[in-house]
Amino acid sequence: MSSTSFVIPRRSTINSDGKPHKVTIGVLDLTSTFTYTVVPKLSFHAFLKASTINTSDKQLLAGPVSVFMDNNFITHSSIENVC
Structure with a gap:
């Protein structure tokens, strides 16, 4: 397993309750x-x-x-690494 570090531009509070939590690290507006x-x-x-x-x-x-x-939310999917 590897790890990655991100600089989050604002403060976030993550509860230490043993459950997974999501924090937005960025939003990209890409043309499709x-x-x-x-x-x-x-x-x-x-x-x-x-x-x-x-x-x-x-x-x-x-x-x-x-x-x-x-x-509007459309669906869940998955992606491979994209540079």
């Missing part, structure tokens, strides 16, 4: 390209796929992500 995929033989539903290029100077660490579109 969207495509719809449908396979009528398998499903009548259309699925939206977003492809995004990390244009920031931040490395995105592998792990779970929450996906938002127009400030």
Whole structure:
């Protein structure tokens, strides 16, 4: 297991209750390209796929992500390490 340190620009209080806690370390506004995929033989539903290029100077660490579109929560997903 490895560790990573982040400088958080504001104070955060994390309870020492033995439970996992989340602290926002940054918010990136990245542009995505969207495509719809449908396979009528398998499903009548259309699925939206977003492809995004990390244009920031931040490395995105592998792990779970929450996906938002127009400030609305869409889904949970995961990503690999992205530089």
